Amino acid sequence: MLSNLRIGTKIGASFALALTMLSTIGLVSYRNTTQLIDSARQENHSYQVITELEDLKSRIKDAETGQRGYLLTGDQRYLEPYNSAITVIEKNINDLRQLTSDNPSQQSRIASLEPLVNRRIALIQQTLALRETQGFDAALQVVLTNEGKDLMDRIRLILADMEVEERELLQQRSQLAQAATQQTIYTILFGIPLAFGTLILIAYFLSKNISQPLAEVSVVATKLAAGDLFVSVPEQNRQDEVGVLTRAFNQMIASLRITTLKNNEQAWLKSNLAKFAVMLQGQRDIEKVAESVLAELAPSVNAQHGVFYIMDASDEKPVLRLLSSYAHQEQTPQQFQLGEGLVGQCALTQQKILLTEVPSNYIRISSGLGEATPQSVIVLPIVFNSKITAVIELASLQQLSELQLTFLEQASDNLAIVLNTIASDTRTQQLLQRSQALTTELQAQQEELRNSNYRLEQQQQELQQTNEELQQLNEELEERSELLSARNQEVERKNQEVDQARQSLEAKATELEQISQYKSQFLANMSHELRTPLNSLLILAKLLADNTAGNLTDKQVEYSRTIYASGKDLLGLINDILDLAKIESGTMSVDINPLTLTDIRVNIERTFEQVAQDKGLEFSVEFARDRLPDVIYTDGKRLQQVLKNLLANAFKFTEQGQVRFKIDIATQGWDLKQESLNRADTVIAFAVEDTGIGIAQDKHKLIFAAFQQADGTTNRKYGGTGLGLSISREIARLLGGDIQLVSRLGEGSTFTLYLPLNDTGIRDQRALAQSYGSEARERQEDKRNEELFPRSSSPAPRPFLQDDRNAIQQGDRTLLIVEDDLNFARVLLDMVQQHGFKVLLAQNSNDGLLLAQQFQPNGIMVDINLPDLDSSALLERLQQHPQTKNVPVHTISGREYFTYSLSPGAIAYVQKPVNSQALAKVLADIKEIAAHQVKKLLIVEDNAAQRQNVIELIENKGVKVTAVGTGAEALVALQQHHFDCLILDLGLPDMSGFELIQVIKQQYSNELPIIIYTGQELTPQEETELKRIAQAIVIKDRQQGSVQLGVSLERLLDETALFLHRVQANLPTPQRHEPPTQSDRLLTGKHVLIVDDDVRNIFALTSVLERYQMQVLFAENGKAGIALLEQTPIDIVLMDVMMPEMNGYETMQAIRAKDQFQSLPIIALTAKAMVGDREKCIAAGASDYITKPVDIEQLLSLMRVWLYQ
The missing domain is CATH 1.20.1330 (f41 fragment of flagellin, N-terminal domain)
Structure with a gap:
C-alpha cells in the first residue's frame, strides 16, 4: 500500500x-x-x-x-x-x-x-x-x-x-x-x-x-543507449511515479524493438535484392547465370541444396532440363516433363510449392561429417509474361521465414527478366547468323540466274521467303528493343529501391547518433543537477572548515572538512563519468607538448612519498637515466592522471611491503594490435609494481571494464567506483599507448603503461591552444596560493636581534615589529621599550606571522617592503587568523603609501623617518584600543513599550544603549557616536528598514553589524535580501506580555551578545562571531551582479565575495539581471547558464547587444561540463567560463584578471 x-x-x-x-x-x-x-x-x-x-x-x-x-x-x-x-x-x-x-x-x-x-x-x-x-x-x-x-x-x-x-x-x-x-x-x-x-x-x-x-531504470537506460534493445525494467506492482515510469519505459523499449526489427528486415530484403540485381546485370551466359543465382540464393535463405531447371521448348514437347545445381548429388534427375513431379507441376501451374514437413526418405543433405533431412523444400517458378522460363528448387535444414519467402519471390521476378533478355539475345544472334547465310545463298543464286531462269524464279521465290523472314526478324528486333526498354525501367526501379534502402540505413545511423546524443545530454543534465547543489555545499563547507571566525569547535571543523572532502570525492566521480562518456563518444581531446621525464619523476616522488610514510611502505623510483631521452611528446595532464591513478591503486591495495615506480625503454610487452606502438621507434614503459593483494587471473580483463572491480561483493574491503582503470586504459589508447597487467592473487601486481616517444599523429592543436591559457592561469594561482598560505608548523623563529620574547610575563603590553632593516629595527626596539612595551622582532613575513600567532601581541608594526612577501599579503593572513585578526596593525613606509598602506587590516601608517612623537601616538592608540571595554548599542524601534523591554533586557555595565524611534534619529545618532551593533525594526514611521540600511552602508559604516528585529511577514525576496545585508534576523513573538520574557527576546539577547563581544580576546571561542573581511585592491568596493535562480548559490557566493568587501547584487533570472544592469552601475557579472524564463546564453546575448555593455566582464558559471559548453558560453558573449562546483580561488583569480583589464 x-x-x-x-x-x-x-x-x-x-x-x-x-x-x-x-x-x-x-x-x-x-x-x-x-x-x-x-x-x-x-x-x-x-x-x-x-x-x-x-x-x-x-x-x-x-x-x-x-x-x-x-x-x-x-x-x-x-x-x-x-x-x-x-x-x-x-x-x-x-x-x-x-x-x-x-x-x-x-x-x-x-x-x-x-x-x-x-x-x-x-x-x-x-x-x-x-x-x-x-x-x-x-x-x-x-x-x-x-x-x-x-x-x-x-x-x-x-x-x-x-x-x-x-x-x-x-x-x-x-x-x-x-x-x-x-x-x-x-x-x-x-x-x-x-x-x-x-x-x-x-x-x-x-x-x-x-x-x-530509479537506479534500476538508470541502468536499463544506459544499456538502451548502448544499443541493447532486449532489456527491460522489472515490472513493479505499484501506482506511484516510479511504477508509471517503469511501465512507460518498458512500453517505449518494446515499441523501439519492434520498429528496429522491422527496419532491419526491410533493410536486409532491399540490400539483398540490390546485390542480386547488381550480380545479374550484364550476364549473357545462361549457365553462368544459373550457377550465380544458386550460389547467391542458397546462402541468403540458409538453403543447403538447390537445382536450376531451364525450360527447353526446342522439341515439340517442352521439357525442363537441369542447368545447374548447388551441392550436386548423382541421383538428381536431369529433366522433367510438364506436370511431372513437383518441378513439372510447378512449371505447369506457375505457382510456388512449399514443403514444410519433409519425409525422412524424401531427400538427404549430406556433408563430409554426415547427412540430415531438410526441414523445408520450396519449388519456385520463374515466369515472364505468363510464360514459364525456369524452375528453381531449394532445400533447407531450417524452416523458411516469411521474409526469406518474400525475398525469393521478388528475386524470381528479376531473374525472369534476365533469363528472357538472354533468350532474346540468343534468338537475335541466331536470326542474324541465318540472315547472313541467306544473303550468301542469294548471291549464289544471282550467279546461277544467268544460266537458268528456272533457277532464277526459284531464287526469287526463296528471296521472297527470305524477305518475309527478314520482316519477321525486324518485328522480333522491335520486340527485343521493347524488352530492353522494360529491362532498363526495371533496373531503374531497382536502383530506386537500393537508394531507398541506403536512405533507410542512413536514417538508422542518424537514429543511433541521436540516441548517443540523448545519452550525452542525459550525462550533461545529470552533471548540472549534481554540480548545482555541490557548488553551494563545497563553498559553504570550505568556509566552515577554514573557521576564519574562530567560532567553531575542533569537532565541528572536522565535520566541515569531512563534508568538503566527501563533496570533492563526489565531484571526482562526476568528472570520471563525464570523462568516460567523452572517451566513448570520441570527443576527448589530447594536448601534445614536450614533457621532461625528470619532471614526471620529481612530481611522483613529491606526491606519494608522504603517502608511503603514512602507510609504513617502502617507496622507490627507478629512473634509467642512461637509456632514457630527456623529453617525451605527449599530453602531460593525461599522463599524470593515468600514473597517479595507477600509483594510488598500488598504495590502496598494499598493506605491507613496497611500491616501486620504474621508467625505462621497452621493446616488447604491449598488445601487438596497438599499431602506434608497433610503428614507434622508441617506446617508454612506466611500470608500477606493488606487493599488495594481487589480482586473480580470471579478473584481469574485468578490472578494466567500467564500474567493475576485482572484488565486487557487498562486503568488499576496498571501496571505489571501478572507473579509474577503465578511464586510464582509454586515455592510454588516446595517447597511442597501452596498459598491460601482470599479477597473481596474493603476490602483488605490476601495471605497465607503454607510450611512444614521439608524436604519432595524435596532436590536437586546437585543444592545445584552448588549454594553454587556462593551465597558465592555474599555475599562476597555485603559485600565488602557495606563497600566500604556506603550511608551517615550525616553532617561533630565532631573533635576529635580542628582543624580549623570553622575558614576557602575564599582563605585559607587547608590540611586534616586522622590519628587515637591522639598524632601523634596533632604533625602534629602543624607542618602544622606553614606553613600557615588551618588544618582539621579526625580519620577514613568515617569522612575523608565527610570532603573532604564538604571543598575540597588543599591537603590530609592519614595514611595507619586506623581502619574502609584500605587507598586504601579510596583513591579509593576519586578518584571516582568529588569534590575530583583532590585533591593531600600523604600517611603516618610506614614501606616502597612504591608501596602499591601509589595505588590508591596517588602522594607520607611519612614514619614515619615525620620530618619537609619531611613535608615542602609535603606542597611545594601541593602549587605548587594549583598554576599550564598554560596548555601544543602538536600538531603532518605533514602539516605546517594546523599545523599553529591549533596553531592560540588554543594558548592563558593559553595554551602553542608545534607543531612538525613527530612522532620522538613528542617522543623527550614528553621525554623533560610534556604535558596535545596531538592532533595527523594519516598520519605522519615516522610512523603511531597507532604506535605512542602504543609507548606513553608503554614508557611515559597511562593517556595522545589523540585527533585524521585526514582527512583519517577510517575502522570500525580502528574506534573501536581508540575509545578504544583515547579520541576523529575529522574528518578534506574536503575543509578548509585559512580565513573561518571549522566546524572540531570548534569541535577540543571544545574537546581540555575540556581536557586542566579538572582538574581546578574553571571551570563549564560540562568542568570536564576526567573520573577518579581506581586502584586495582589485576587488574592494567593486559592484558584482550574480544572476542565478538557485538561492543557495547566491547565498554561498555572496558570503565569499562580501569577505573581500565587494558590493553584491543578485537577480534570480535573466530579465531581472538585465533590469538591474540598466539601473545600477556594475563592474562584473557572474552569470548562471541554466535559468527559467531567459537562460544564461540568451541573457548574455541580450547584454552584449547593448552598446554600453560591450566591454562589461561576464563570467559564465555552469554545472554543464560537456564538450562544446565552453565554446557556447564564449560565443554567447561570456568573457570567461568556469564550471560548478565553483573553485573559489579560481573564480577570484578570474575576477582579478578581468577587473584589471
Whole structure:
C-alpha cells in the first residue's frame, strides 16, 4: 500500500513523522527544564524565609542582651546590640510578610507574631526608661513580673512553627526537583535513540522505495543507449511515479524493438535484392547465370541444396532440363516433363510449392561429417509474361521465414527478366547468323540466274521467303528493343529501391547518433543537477572548515572538512563519468607538448612519498637515466592522471611491503594490435609494481571494464567506483599507448603503461591552444596560493636581534615589529621599550606571522617592503587568523603609501623617518584600543513599550544603549557616536528598514553589524535580501506580555551578545562571531551582479565575495539581471547558464547587444561540463567560463584578471 503513494507524499509523511517525534522530545525536555527552574526558585525562596526567621530571632535576642547589660551596668555602650536590632526588626517582619505572601497559614502566624514582637520591644523600652529615670530596682521589678519571658516564649514558638512549615515545603520542592531531573534523564536516554532509530528507518524506507527503483531504470537506460534493445525494467506492482515510469519505459523499449526489427528486415530484403540485381546485370551466359543465382540464393535463405531447371521448348514437347545445381548429388534427375513431379507441376501451374514437413526418405543433405533431412523444400517458378522460363528448387535444414519467402519471390521476378533478355539475345544472334547465310545463298543464286531462269524464279521465290523472314526478324528486333526498354525501367526501379534502402540505413545511423546524443545530454543534465547543489555545499563547507571566525569547535571543523572532502570525492566521480562518456563518444581531446621525464619523476616522488610514510611502505623510483631521452611528446595532464591513478591503486591495495615506480625503454610487452606502438621507434614503459593483494587471473580483463572491480561483493574491503582503470586504459589508447597487467592473487601486481616517444599523429592543436591559457592561469594561482598560505608548523623563529620574547610575563603590553632593516629595527626596539612595551622582532613575513600567532601581541608594526612577501599579503593572513585578526596593525613606509598602506587590516601608517612623537601616538592608540571595554548599542524601534523591554533586557555595565524611534534619529545618532551593533525594526514611521540600511552602508559604516528585529511577514525576496545585508534576523513573538520574557527576546539577547563581544580576546571561542573581511585592491568596493535562480548559490557566493568587501547584487533570472544592469552601475557579472524564463546564453546575448555593455566582464558559471559548453558560453558573449562546483580561488583569480583589464 505504501508503494502506491506518491513520492512527495512519502517524503512529506516521513519528515512529518520525524518532526513530530523531535517536537515531542523537545516539548518534554522543555517542560522538565521549566519545572527544574521553578523548583530551584522555590527552594531558594524557602531558604530565604528560613534565613529571615533566624535573623529575626537573633535580632530579638540582641535586644534582650543589650537590655540586660544596661540594666546591670547602666553603661550606654551595652545598648549598641539593642539599638542595631531595633532598626531592622520591623524590616525583617515586612520581608517575611512579603516572602510568605502566597502562604495563608504563614501570613496568619506573622499577624500573631508582629504584636508580640512589638509588645516585647515596648516592654524592653519601658525597663530601659525605668532604669535610666528611677534606677535599677524599679526596672528589676518590671523584669521580675516574667511578662517579657512569656512574650519571648510565645515568639519562639511561632517562629519555630513557621520554620517547621518552611522546611516541610523545602523537602517537598526538593523531591519535585529530583523527579524532574529523573524525567529529563529518561527523556535523553530513551527519546534521542528512539528519534535516531526512526530517522534511520525513514532513510531506509525512502532509499528502498525511491532510489533503488530509479537506479534500476538508470541502468536499463544506459544499456538502451548502448544499443541493447532486449532489456527491460522489472515490472513493479505499484501506482506511484516510479511504477508509471517503469511501465512507460518498458512500453517505449518494446515499441523501439519492434520498429528496429522491422527496419532491419526491410533493410536486409532491399540490400539483398540490390546485390542480386547488381550480380545479374550484364550476364549473357545462361549457365553462368544459373550457377550465380544458386550460389547467391542458397546462402541468403540458409538453403543447403538447390537445382536450376531451364525450360527447353526446342522439341515439340517442352521439357525442363537441369542447368545447374548447388551441392550436386548423382541421383538428381536431369529433366522433367510438364506436370511431372513437383518441378513439372510447378512449371505447369506457375505457382510456388512449399514443403514444410519433409519425409525422412524424401531427400538427404549430406556433408563430409554426415547427412540430415531438410526441414523445408520450396519449388519456385520463374515466369515472364505468363510464360514459364525456369524452375528453381531449394532445400533447407531450417524452416523458411516469411521474409526469406518474400525475398525469393521478388528475386524470381528479376531473374525472369534476365533469363528472357538472354533468350532474346540468343534468338537475335541466331536470326542474324541465318540472315547472313541467306544473303550468301542469294548471291549464289544471282550467279546461277544467268544460266537458268528456272533457277532464277526459284531464287526469287526463296528471296521472297527470305524477305518475309527478314520482316519477321525486324518485328522480333522491335520486340527485343521493347524488352530492353522494360529491362532498363526495371533496373531503374531497382536502383530506386537500393537508394531507398541506403536512405533507410542512413536514417538508422542518424537514429543511433541521436540516441548517443540523448545519452550525452542525459550525462550533461545529470552533471548540472549534481554540480548545482555541490557548488553551494563545497563553498559553504570550505568556509566552515577554514573557521576564519574562530567560532567553531575542533569537532565541528572536522565535520566541515569531512563534508568538503566527501563533496570533492563526489565531484571526482562526476568528472570520471563525464570523462568516460567523452572517451566513448570520441570527443576527448589530447594536448601534445614536450614533457621532461625528470619532471614526471620529481612530481611522483613529491606526491606519494608522504603517502608511503603514512602507510609504513617502502617507496622507490627507478629512473634509467642512461637509456632514457630527456623529453617525451605527449599530453602531460593525461599522463599524470593515468600514473597517479595507477600509483594510488598500488598504495590502496598494499598493506605491507613496497611500491616501486620504474621508467625505462621497452621493446616488447604491449598488445601487438596497438599499431602506434608497433610503428614507434622508441617506446617508454612506466611500470608500477606493488606487493599488495594481487589480482586473480580470471579478473584481469574485468578490472578494466567500467564500474567493475576485482572484488565486487557487498562486503568488499576496498571501496571505489571501478572507473579509474577503465578511464586510464582509454586515455592510454588516446595517447597511442597501452596498459598491460601482470599479477597473481596474493603476490602483488605490476601495471605497465607503454607510450611512444614521439608524436604519432595524435596532436590536437586546437585543444592545445584552448588549454594553454587556462593551465597558465592555474599555475599562476597555485603559485600565488602557495606563497600566500604556506603550511608551517615550525616553532617561533630565532631573533635576529635580542628582543624580549623570553622575558614576557602575564599582563605585559607587547608590540611586534616586522622590519628587515637591522639598524632601523634596533632604533625602534629602543624607542618602544622606553614606553613600557615588551618588544618582539621579526625580519620577514613568515617569522612575523608565527610570532603573532604564538604571543598575540597588543599591537603590530609592519614595514611595507619586506623581502619574502609584500605587507598586504601579510596583513591579509593576519586578518584571516582568529588569534590575530583583532590585533591593531600600523604600517611603516618610506614614501606616502597612504591608501596602499591601509589595505588590508591596517588602522594607520607611519612614514619614515619615525620620530618619537609619531611613535608615542602609535603606542597611545594601541593602549587605548587594549583598554576599550564598554560596548555601544543602538536600538531603532518605533514602539516605546517594546523599545523599553529591549533596553531592560540588554543594558548592563558593559553595554551602553542608545534607543531612538525613527530612522532620522538613528542617522543623527550614528553621525554623533560610534556604535558596535545596531538592532533595527523594519516598520519605522519615516522610512523603511531597507532604506535605512542602504543609507548606513553608503554614508557611515559597511562593517556595522545589523540585527533585524521585526514582527512583519517577510517575502522570500525580502528574506534573501536581508540575509545578504544583515547579520541576523529575529522574528518578534506574536503575543509578548509585559512580565513573561518571549522566546524572540531570548534569541535577540543571544545574537546581540555575540556581536557586542566579538572582538574581546578574553571571551570563549564560540562568542568570536564576526567573520573577518579581506581586502584586495582589485576587488574592494567593486559592484558584482550574480544572476542565478538557485538561492543557495547566491547565498554561498555572496558570503565569499562580501569577505573581500565587494558590493553584491543578485537577480534570480535573466530579465531581472538585465533590469538591474540598466539601473545600477556594475563592474562584473557572474552569470548562471541554466535559468527559467531567459537562460544564461540568451541573457548574455541580450547584454552584449547593448552598446554600453560591450566591454562589461561576464563570467559564465555552469554545472554543464560537456564538450562544446565552453565554446557556447564564449560565443554567447561570456568573457570567461568556469564550471560548478565553483573553485573559489579560481573564480577570484578570474575576477582579478578581468577587473584589471
